[in-house]
Structures are given as C-alpha cells and as structure tokens.
Amino acid sequence: MKLTFTDAALDHAGLLRSDPDWIESQLADRKAQAVLFAGGDLAMDEQGAPLIMRAKYAARLPLKSPGLIFLGLLDGAPWFAGAVEKGVAEKGPDFRQSAIHAPPELASTFGRARSLLMWHREHAFCSNCGEKTVGADAGSKRICPSCQTEHFPRVNPSVIMLVHAGDKCVLGRQPNWPEGMYSTLAGFMEPGETVDAACAREVAEEVHLKVTSVEYVTTQPWPFPSQLMIGLMAEVEPGEVVPDDDLEDARWFTRDEVRMLFNSEIARMMPSHFSIARMLIERWLAAGSD
Numbered sequence: 685m686k687l688t689f690t691d692a693a694l695d696h697a698g699l700l701r702s703d704p705d706w707i708e709s710q711l712a713d714r715k716a717q718a719v720l721f722a723g724g725d726l727a728m729d730e731q732g733a734p735l736i737m738r739a740k741y742a743a744r745l746p747l748k749s750p751g752l753i754f755l756g757l758l759d760g761a762p763w764f765a766g767a768v769e770k771g772v773a774e775k776g777p778d779f780r781q782s783a784i785h786a787p788p789e790l791a792s793t794f795g796r797a798r799s800l801l802m803w804h805r806e807h808a809f810c811s812n813c814g815e816k817t818v819g820a821d822a823g824s825k826r827i828c829p830s831c832q833t834e835h836f837p838r839v840n841p842s843v844i845m846l847v848h849a850g851d852k853c854v855l856g857r858q859p860n861w862p863e864g865m866y867s868t869l870a871g872f873m874e875p876g877e878t879v880d881a882a883c884a885r886e887v888a889e890e891v892h893l894k895v896t897s898v899e900y901v902t903t904q905p906w907p908f909p910s911q912l913m914i915g916l917m918a919e920v921e922p923g924e925v926v927p928d929d930d931l932e933d934a935r936w937f938t939r940d941e942v943r944m945l946f947n948s949e950i951a952r953m954m955p956s957h958f959s960i961a962r963m964l965i966e967r968w969l970a971a972g973s974d
C-alpha cells in the first residue's frame with residue numbers, strides 16, 4: 685500500500701487555474717466537489733462523515749478568507765476546499781485519523797487542502813510591508829495590494845532517517861510521546877544544506893553519531909502543516925549514543941527489539957501506510973538476516 689498523502693491522482697491544473705473564467709466554469713460543473721474544514725480538521729456531516737458537497741453550494745456558506753480554493757482535478761472532477769466559520773459545521777475527528785481511514789486519492793487531496801488552508805490562515809499579512817494580503821488565482825497564491833509582492837504557499841523540507849550500523853539501528857523518543865514509543869530521528873533542513881548534509885548534522889546533533897553514507901528512499905508530503913518528509917537510511921560509525929536534550933531517550937535496538945516495539949498497541953495505532961518512519965524501519969527489518 686502506498687504511503688498516505690503520496691497518491692498523485694490529483695491534477696493541480698497549474699496552467700489553467702489562474703484563469704478566473706475557467707475557475708468559474710469548474711465551480712459550475714455538476715461534478716465539482718468541495719471538502720470543508722473546521723479548524724485544522726475535516727468538518728463533519730450529520731452522519732459523522734467528512735463534509736463534502738457540491739462546490740456551488742459550499743461557495744454560499746460563510747467561509748474564512750479566501751473562501752473556496754481550487755485544489756485540482758480528480759478523475760476529471762474539479763475539487764475545491766474551504767474553511768467554515770465557527771458554528772457552521774461540527775469538527776470531525778483529529779485529521780490524522782481522517783487521513784488514515786480515507787481512500788488514498790482522497791487522503792492526498794485532503795492533505796493538500798489542509799496545507800493550503802492553513803497557509804492562507806497564517807499569511808493574512810504581507811511579510812514585506814505588513815499590509816493585509818488577498819488570495820489570488822483560486823487560492824494558489826496571495827498578493828499584497830500595497831507593495832504588489834506575491835506570496836506562494838511554502839513547503840518545509842525535513843529529513844527523516846533510520847540510523848543504522850551493523851545489525852542494529854538507533855531510535856529515539858520525545859518526552860511528549862506515549863510511553864514506550866520510539867521512532868526514527870527527524871529534523872528540518874536548514875538554508876544552504878544538501879539533503880545529505882542535513883541528515884549528517886541532525887544525526888550528529890541528536891545522538892552524537894557520525895554518518896558515513898546516506899541512501900535516499902522516498903518522500904512523503906506531511907500536512908501538519910506543510911512539511912515534505914525526505915526519507916533516508918543513514919549508516920553511521922558504531923559508537924555510544926548520546927541523546928540531545930530535546931530527546932528523552934535514544935539508543936541502539938536489535939531487530940528483535942524493534943519487532944517487539946511493533947507488536948505494541950502504539951504501533952497498531954499508527955498503521956504502516958501512514959508513517960514514513962515505520963516504512964523506513966520495516967525496510968531495515970526486511971534487509972536483516974538475523
């Protein structure tokens with residue numbers, strides 16, 4: 685099964701979406717759908733399902749700025765998204781749960797919607813001059829009417845790596861995680877860094893080990909709110925793990941110990957198709973002969 689949020693069925697229609705007449709025709713299309721959010725979670729209909737409705741009806745609801753935004757075309761059907769004003773609809777379960785249970789193509793579409801809507805919410809003001817910005821091109825950018833600066837939705841690349849040497853790997857845990865949960869190391873890339881350099885720096889900072897080789901595995905968009913997780917296998921020189929202050933613990937694990945972690949209740953809460961961390965760990969388990 686593909687990782688959640690990686691299904692690329694949605695056509696963003698980048699060459700068409702800046703044409704207001706085309707967007708109008710898409711809104712009027714009988715197949716046009718809108719997915720609605722309440723806060724950072726999907727809004728819920730009376731049956732407790734994600735609130736999805738004909739786009740032209742959604743456009744009449746009280747929506748937060750910038751109103752309905754265009755997401756793309758899914759099997760030829762236009763998809764839009766909007767964030768309802770308070771009191772318009774009930775908030776559904778935590779977005780992670782909604783995404784875990786959604787069909788893959790909808791999980792990706794909902795993830796794109798969430799990242800874009802949260803970006804709009806957090807970029808109401810121009811970072812150049814401080815004036816209020818307005819949404820443009822059906823939500824694919826914002827423009828400052830005062831200084832004309834165009835602002836585009838940003839993606840924050842992060843490296844996430846399974847650190848290994850010989851027949852052991854390193855996993856860590858953060859203090860706020862459920863008891864007994866360990867996972868891969870991860871961190872944001874910094875300006876001026878290659879992916880390999882970011883991986884080596886994060887591993888050195890978090891567990892004080894020296895990376896000797898980096899293997900790229902895959903990427904996963906992560907709409908919390910808008911990361912791109914770059915999944916890596918990082919081979920290190922064997923040595924003592926010294927966890928950074930941010931980590932509650934980090935240590936070496938054998939494959940048998942990792943398999944025991946996966947038999948826990950925590951692992952069952954986080955299915956393997958949802959988490960790139962788990963996918964990297966499973967890849968390492970599968971590569972072992974012990």
Ligand SMILES: [Zn+2]
Nearest residue numbers: 810813828831
């Ligand atoms: Zn400005």
